[in-house]
Amino acid sequence: MSKDYIRPMPKRWWTTRPGWAKFMLREWTALPVAIYCGVLIAMAAAARSEASWQGFCDWLETPLSMILHVIVLAFALLHTVTWFAAAPKAIRVFRGDEQVPEALVAGGHFAAWVVVSAGFALLVVGL
Amino acid sequence: MSIPVYDVLIVGGGGAGLRAAIAVAQADPTQRVAVVSKVYPMRSHTVSAEGGAAGVIKDNDSAEDHCNDTIGGGDWLADQDAVEAFVEEAPKELIQLEHWGCPWNREADGSVAVRPFGGMKIQRTWFASDKTGFHMLHTLFQTSQQFDPVTRYDEHFVFDLLVHDGRCQGVACIELKTGEVRIIAGRSVILCTGGGGRIFPFTTNAAIKTGDGMGLAYRAGVGLKDMEFVQYHPTGLPGTGILITEAARGEGGILLNKDGRRYLQDHDLGSPLEVSDPRHPQLKSMELGPRDRLSQAFYWEREAGNVFTSDDGDYVHLDVTHLGEKKINKRIPFVRDTALKYVGVDCVKEPIPVRPVVHYMMGGVDTDIDAATSLPGLYAAGECACVSINGANRLGSNSLTELLVFGKRAGMGAAAFAKANPEVAVDALAAQVGDKAARLKSLYSEGREGEASIASIRRTLTSAMETGAGIYRDQARLDALCETLREIKARIKDLRITDRSKTFNTQLVQALELEFMVDAAEAVAFSASARKESRGAHQRLDFKERDDGAFLKHSVAFKSDGDPRIDYKDVSITKWPPAERVYGK
Amino acid sequence: MASSATKIEGKTVTLEIFRYQPDDETEPRYDTFEVPYREDWVVLDAINWIKDEVDGSLSYRWSCRMGVCGSCGMMVNGEPKLTCAVFLRDYYPKPMRIEPLEHFPVTRDLVINMDDFMGKMEKLQTWIVPKEPRTIEEGEYRQTPRQLADYKQYTMCINCMLCYSACPVYGLDSSFLGPAALTLGRRYSLDSRDGAKDERAELIQSDEGVWSCTFVGECSRVCPKNVDPAGAIQAGKVEGTVDMMKSMLMPWGRK
Numbered sequence A: 001m002s003k004d005y006i007r008p009m010p011k012r013w014w015t016t017r018p019g020w021a022k023f024m025l026r027e028w029t030a031l032p033v034a035i036y037c038g039v040l041i042a043m044a045a046a047a048r049s050e051a052s053w054q055g056f057c058d059w060l061e062t063p064l065s066m067i068l069h070v071i072v073l074a075f076a077l078l079h080t081v082t083w084f085a086a087a088p089k090a091i092r093v094f095r096g097d098e099q100v101p102e103a104l105v106a107g108g109h110f111a112a113w114v115v116v117s118a119g120f121a122l123l124v125v126g127l
Numbered sequence B: 001m002s003i004p005v006y007d008v009l010i011v012g013g014g015g016a017g018l019r020a021a022i023a024v025a026q027a028d029p030t031q032r033v034a035v036v037s038k039v040y041p042m043r044s045h046t047v048s049a050e051g052g053a054a055g056v057i058k059d060n061d062s063a064e065d066h067c068n069d070t071i072g073g074g075d076w077l078a079d080q081d082a083v084e085a086f087v088e089e090a091p092k093e094l095i096q097l098e099h100w101g102c103p104w105n106r107e108a109d110g111s112v113a114v115r116p117f118g119g120m121k122i123q124r125t126w127f128a129s130d131k132t133g134f135h136m137l138h139t140l141f142q143t144s145q146q147f148d149p150v151t152r153y154d155e156h157f158v159f160d161l162l163v164h165d166g167r168c169q170g171v172a173c174i175e176l177k178t179g180e181v182r183i184i185a186g187r188s189v190i191l192c193t194g195g196g197g198r199i200f201p202f203t204t205n206a207a208i209k210t211g212d213g214m215g216l217a218y219r220a221g222v223g224l225k226d227m228e229f230v231q232y233h234p235t236g237l238p239g240t241g242i243l244i245t246e247a248a249r250g251e252g253g254i255l256l257n258k259d260g261r262r263y264l265q266d267h268d269l270g271s272p273l274e275v276s277d278p279r280h281p282q283l284k285s286m287e288l289g290p291r292d293r294l295s296q297a298f299y300w301e302r303e304a305g306n307v308f309t310s311d312d313g314d315y316v317h318l319d320v321t322h323l324g325e326k327k328i329n330k331r332i333p334f335v336r337d338t339a340l341k342y343v344g345v346d347c348v349k350e351p352i353p354v355r356p357v358v359h360y361m362m363g364g365v366d367t368d369i370d371a372a373t374s375l376p377g378l379y380a381a382g383e384c385a386c387v388s389i390n391g392a393n394r395l396g397s398n399s400l401t402e403l404l405v406f407g408k409r410a411g412m413g414a415a416a417f418a419k420a421n422p423e424v425a426v427d428a429l430a431a432q433v434g435d436k437a438a439r440l441k442s443l444y445s446e447g448r449e450g451e452a453s454i455a456s457i458r459r460t461l462t463s464a465m466e467t468g469a470g471i472y473r474d475q476a477r478l479d480a481l482c483e484t485l486r487e488i489k490a491r492i493k494d495l496r497i498t499d500r501s502k503t504f505n506t507q508l509v510q511a512l513e514l515e516f517m518v519d520a521a522e523a524v525a526f527s528a529s530a531r532k533e534s535r536g537a538h539q540r541l542d543f544k545e546r547d548d549g550a551f552l553k554h555s556v557a558f559k560s561d562g563d564p565r566i567d568y569k570d571v572s573i574t575k576w577p578p579a580e581r582v583y584g585k
Numbered sequence C: 001m002a003s004s005a006t007k008i009e010g011k012t013v014t015l016e017i018f019r020y021q022p023d024d025e026t027e028p029r030y031d032t033f034e035v036p037y038r039e040d041w042v043v044l045d046a047i048n049w050i051k052d053e054v055d056g057s058l059s060y061r062w063s064c065r066m067g068v069c070g071s072c073g074m075m076v077n078g079e080p081k082l083t084c085a086v087f088l089r090d091y092y093p094k095p096m097r098i099e100p101l102e103h104f105p106v107t108r109d110l111v112i113n114m115d116d117f118m119g120k121m122e123k124l125q126t127w128i129v130p131k132e133p134r135t136i137e138e139g140e141y142r143q144t145p146r147q148l149a150d151y152k153q154y155t156m157c158i159n160c161m162l163c164y165s166a167c168p169v170y171g172l173d174s175s176f177l178g179p180a181a182l183t184l185g186r187r188y189s190l191d192s193r194d195g196a197k198d199e200r201a202e203l204i205q206s207d208e209g210v211w212s213c214t215f216v217g218e219c220s221r222v223c224p225k226n227v228d229p230a231g232a233i234q235a236g237k238v239e240g241t242v243d244m245m246k247s248m249l250m251p252w253g254r255k
């Protein structure tokens, strides 16, 4: 009967389209961010005794830790940006009979993010 | 070969076909329905309709007014009993579609909104932004999916009606995917195959509109009624023929010749109001006159050398710039989009080049008010049929409603016929198809080394139609056209087919479609040649007046061995005696 | 192989077209055609020119040539496009590679098999199941422009299948209901006239439904009608989550 030709997906399918590559980048970078959360937990554990806290602080100043932080920061930023950019997809806002443009909704999220981050920064610096 | 038998077999899955299918399934769930369509139903041409569907709903409107506009618009050739039934059932059908989920535009209070349309004295056109046909078709298709008795044969091309014992009892078709010839039997058959605008070179019609159903009926001995009436839409894009909806004028767009003059005032269509005047646009006047008259005005402007010329043919300007960006984006976004894409014009800033293009066929398979044809068991509805409610010229937005009203009537009529005539001669049908199937099979396996290419014959046909049966006609040009058609009928026997494959052989489909196109074209040409008067969309330079004495009649073309035979049938007149068509007063 | 015998005057452009003829071949091939370049031609015009003038056996679907019937979707240089809505001028003078929409079985040449989608629509009950049935005599349901706006965008889908070609999840596992079908399901669930939201939710919230979506987002980018299927799916996830929370926290609140 039917002799339809099936084209299987190539093994490295995500390399074939920029949109898919971006998606995979998001997937893969999620892992390091998760691991970094482990680091934070280690920090909490270290805070229990003076000595281990000091050791932890020393490690934080090593170049390796610096590099790790820069990378994780970059990844975390990527996730923040893509998350907020996606927000209007999940939340449709109406004003009157018309949908508020997506850019505006996303813009609102970004603005809120900046404000909250600034607040935290003040808090930390203020300490 | 096992032959499936249905109670009602519908050819065509456009607006008319789907409405008929649902009507049968709802009325009696024990009856089995088949919908056979050469494309997936939601690809049918109804999808392209933009403007809207007419039906009396508002308090300031009345059935009387809708009848008046329709009958006058049709230059008194419409059957008035049919128009009355149509106008009466129209709002019910549109409400039915609303219940099925059609996203009609709404007023603030949640009731449906209506817009003005050409030739209508009162606003009564229901619309779903500027994609009305699209929304109607998808609503009908999605709704039809819930009815189990409806079986679909998608991408099956019907090439023959099977008649036995004086009754239509089924169809022969090709399943495109496999190339198999199939017989499907039906206790009754409804043709809903749409129009045939593709017999002309410049048309708003989609590629699938090749007049197949008209050809099928014609070959089975059924008459084609009023085929000489072909509607030109005044505003198509030069080159592609893509439509700029009448809604552009309904919203206030104006037509200008190359000197920037609103030339319609010179052609008896009223006098223009300033575009800033709150009374502009005036219903049934100037730009909102009927389509035939607007297209004819273009012809005379061209004769007088008042139009623009280009490689894609002559054109005039449709100017909507005064509406402003906001209104354009809100009310006619698709117009802006289309003009920008296909002619590179942003209508917010510049006028759009437009020309008349073939849009709709008023004529079609001759049916009575219940959609029955002269062949027992065969029904027809939609653009392929001619009841007639459109007479010599259809008013914009009456057609979409017609699909619903007469689609339903056809469904009910066919279902009743099936109940009364349960027996089907399956073996006799199979025997009939043998020869034709063999011919098709040999086309697949051997192809045909003919002289004539499909494209070249199609070009000859369409350009002959434009010259011979265009906006204005005369005997000499019509005679030349008839002669060309005789030649084409001889040449087409020698069509070249190079595709030997059974799977999805679109070249074979094109060849079969071309044969149907020739049938439809022949009926148009010979009916036009015989009608020696001017009425509605049929305008003759050699017979400029309407002649009610001789031609207040429907023409009916019958196939014969040589030229078709043209008969005449009386028009049903109930309350509206023929009068002069007046616009702009 | 095939190159045009017809002599073309003026500028030309090269089209490389995927061919598959199951009657006598088991593998596809690519044919190269030289076609006239015209500023106002869409890609479909060039393909039609090939069929009329060079190779009548080339098979593909098209009809309206105005971007509304949804027939003419193909891969153009690896991107899913409506070929009646993209112009040669968008690619000129580079050659173009035309292939059938990805992730679908190929029936022949540029014709894909889309039976799968048709079945999915039906499964999702893409029709109104009236919340409060009404007779014709009672007139239309009242629906305010605001209520219309809730679902209107999702009615604009022309079933062109471009989004499925852009979706790797569907490419890897075709049991995923996919962008257009899920969006159409949601369209009806959001309609003020409809009462089958809960029934549809079972399928929409199932493994084949919204939760298979990993939010690649390409479907919305390639959609020619701005339907935003990705948005419909994400909103479906949010709704599913809220409903689940509600039924956990207030089991008495839902039936």
Ligand SMILES: Cc1cc2nc3c(=O)[nH]c(=O)nc-3n(C[C@H](O)[C@H](O)[C@H](O)COP(=O)(O)OP(=O)(O)OC[C@H]3O[C@@H](n4cnc5c(N)ncnc54)[C@H](O)[C@@H]3O)c2cc1C
Pocket (backbone or CB within 6 Å): B011, B012, B013, B014, B015, B016, B017, B036, B037, B038, B039, B040, B041, B044, B045, B046, B047, B048, B049, B050, B051, B052, B053, B054, B132, B133, B156, B157, B158, B159, B192, B193, B194, B195, B204, B205, B206, B208, B209, B212, B213, B243, B359, B360, B381, B382, B383, B384, B396, B397, B398, B399, B400, B401, B403
């Ligand atoms: C651009 C455009 C805009 C329009 N706008 C409006 C408007 O605003 N208002 C209005 O009232 N009217 C409008 N019209 C007219 C109206 O859209 C058509 O008259 C109407 O849609 C025809 O519907 P139908 O159901 O008769 O046929 P179609 O929708 O054309 O369906 C025909 C069906 O028959 C099938 N078929 C045909 N031949 C075969 C075969 N051989 N074998 C199997 N199946 C076959 C096809 O597959 C298809 O399913 C417009 C027309 C055009 C071209």
Ligand code: SF4
Pocket (backbone or CB within 6 Å): C156, C157, C158, C159, C160, C161, C162, C163, C164, C179, C180, C183, C219, C222, C223, C224, C225, C226, C227, C228, C229
């Ligand atoms: S959602 Fe968009 S891309 Fe997908 S089928 Fe519908 S119109 Fe096409």
Ligand code: FES
Pocket (backbone or CB within 6 Å): C062, C063, C064, C065, C066, C067, C068, C069, C070, C071, C072, C073, C082, C083, C084, C085
């Ligand atoms: S041909 Fe209809 S969408 Fe392209």
